[in-house]
Amino acid sequence: MNLSITTILIIITVAASLFAWNKPEILQRWMFNPHAVQTRREYHRFLTSGFIHQDYLHLFFNMFTLYFFGSMIEQIYGYIFGDLGGVIYVVMYLVAIVVADFSTYKKHKDHPNYNSLGASGGVAAVVFSAILYDPTNNIYLFAIIPIPGFILGILFLMYSFQRSKQTGDRINHDAHLWGALFGVAFTIVLNPAVVTRFIQEISNFQLF
DSSP: OOOOHHHHHHHHHHHHHHHHHTOHHHHHHHSBOHHHHHHHOOTTHHHHGGGOOSSHHHHHHHHHHHHHHHHHHHHHHHHHHTTHHHHHHHHHHHHHHHHTTHHHHHHHTTOTTOOBOOSHHHHHHHHHHHHHHSTTSEEEETTTEEEEHHHHHHHHHHHHHHHHTOOSSSOOHHHHHHHHHHHHHHHHHHOTHHHHHHHHHHHTOOOO
16 A cells, blocks of 8 residues: 555654654653753754644644645645655655754743643645645635635734734744745745746736
């Protein structure tokens, strides 16, 4: 049985999350704690935190999103870059997880009790890469409300930017924001022609 790269990423993430939930010491060691990174040089946390989640709902939402958008990007990259497509896709996903936490590290490196975990940075990068390639395709908000991808993407960036300046919830909005921006930058650097196609599709778009 040949498994897609997206399916393999999901299996690894689910397995890592389940394992960490049953090993509290591992969960603590793998989650992103900027203070531990700064004081104990535990740089592995930039990456391992992207493979563990807070609970089943958190895990399901990220993996559900990754399944649909990751499968799309895996196919597109395979078509454009051939055998290298899968490697490029994995590199984007993993690097996005790391890059998405840079802002969090700078903001919370002096806060010993701050922790963050989840694949949101990598998933956001994949979603926004998909939006660049197919900006007018509907994305279903809460799996119910259809919104064109480029419109939802703009709203998401605005919301994440605003929320990143506030405190009060346990969601790492910085990771969402920077993961998404990294996905856009990576996709454009990889395939600059996507910008022209994106503009053309937006120009021809009619909401009604």
